[in-house]
Amino acid sequence: MPERYAWLSVGAAIATITLKTVAWQVTGSVGMLSDAMESVVNLVAAMLALWMLRLAAAPPDVDHPFGRSKAEYFSSGFEGALIILAAAGIIYAAAPRLIEPKLLDTPALGIAISVIASAINLWTARVLLAAATRHHSITLEADAKHLLTDVWTSAGVLVAVALVALGGWLILDPLIAIAVAVNILWTGAKLMRRSFVGLLDAAIPESERDEISKILQEYAKRYAVSFHAVRTRRAGARRFVSFHLLVPDDWTVHHAHQIAEEIEARIGALVPHASLFSHIEPISDPRSYDDIELDR
Numbered sequence: 001m002p003e004r005y006a007w008l009s010v011g012a013a014i015a016t017i018t019l020k021t022v023a024w025q026v027t028g029s030v031g032m033l034s035d036a037m038e039s040v041v042n043l044v045a046a047m048l049a050l051w052m053l054r055l056a057a058a059p060p061d062v063d064h065p066f067g068r069s070k071a072e073y074f075s076s077g078f079e080g081a082l083i084i085l086a087a088a089g090i091i092y093a094a095a096p097r098l099i100e101p102k103l104l105d106t107p108a109l110g111i112a113i114s115v116i117a118s119a120i121n122l123w124t125a126r127v128l129l130a131a132a133t134r135h136h137s138i139t140l141e142a143d144a145k146h147l148l149t150d151v152w153t154s155a156g157v158l159v160a161v162a163l164v165a166l167g168g169w170l171i172l173d174p175l176i177a178i179a180v181a182v183n184i185l186w187t188g189a190k191l192m193r194r195s196f197v198g199l200l201d202a203a204i205p206e207s208e209r210d211e212i213s214k215i216l217q218e219y220a221k222r223y224a225v226s227f228h229a230v231r232t233r234r235a236g237a238r239r240f241v242s243f244h245l246l247v248p249d250d251w252t253v254h255h256a257h258q259i260a261e262e263i264e265a266r267i268g269a270l271v272p273h274a275s276l277f278s279h280i281e282p283i284s285d286p287r288s289y290d291d292i293e294l295d296r
Contacts, residue, residue, distance in 0.1 A: 075138075212271070
């Protein structure tokens with residue numbers, strides 16, 4: 001179940017917050033402070049992801065007959081916004097150090113602690129990405145990408161702290177923190193865009209649509225049937241596919257239904273987590289062509 005991976009993310013966030021806070025306290029580095037701030041965002045995002053996954057997994061009911069799988073888009077969009085806020089916080093914390101650079105305390109110890117925290121985040125992100133692919137979960141994917149941006153943030157901070165410690169270039173501490181903040185803004189923006197697209201009933205991926213078209217073309221040639229009003233959309237992990245099957249006038253309802261069931265089974269095997277809807281119409285009736293568009 002995807003929920004257990006969200007709990008993994010929560011545990012990783014608590015561990016890294018603790019480690020990065022200690023690293024900041026022993027070094028006084030504004031970069032490490034910013035790194036710790038982002039881990040706090042990770043924890044909030046992980047808790048939100050857990051809540052949204054539970055909501056998305058709730059079975060359909062009278063008020064939500066198609067389920068609540070779109071709840072994942074709210075989590076992903078909010079997480080993108082949190083990444084952007086974290087970047088802004090990093091810039092805000094680092095800017096004063098551009099004017100008044102500060103010597104760092106015990107940088108080696110801080111680097112060692114931060115490396116452990118980054119290793120935890122990297123491992124957790126890889127586990128979440130694999131689970132997101134397996135379960136088609138945008139929430140887990142967003143959480144994983146957020147953790148990966150945190151790893152990049154930590155890497156930049158570690159480089160800066162090491163250079164400050166070895167070369168005495170105090171200005172690098174805030175400069176690297178700001179550079180990393182600007183970089184992760186892009187990740188946050190992409191997550192928010194994907195969430196907005198999902199809320200607008202975007203079609204399933206083009207590769208899956210092409211495979212569906214091949215199946216329909218195969219049946220059209222084999223049985224002299226036709227198709228129109230083929231529509232797809234996605235809502236989190238759930239996919240929806242609908243089509244109208246136009247059959248010869250002399251077909252029985254039973255035979256037409258049997259062919260429709262075959263087609264739905266083929267598409268269902270191809271598109272994971274798909275709900276399929278087919279509508280059978282006589283191919284020679286002019287009224288069968290009045291409902292090709294969304295608005296009849």
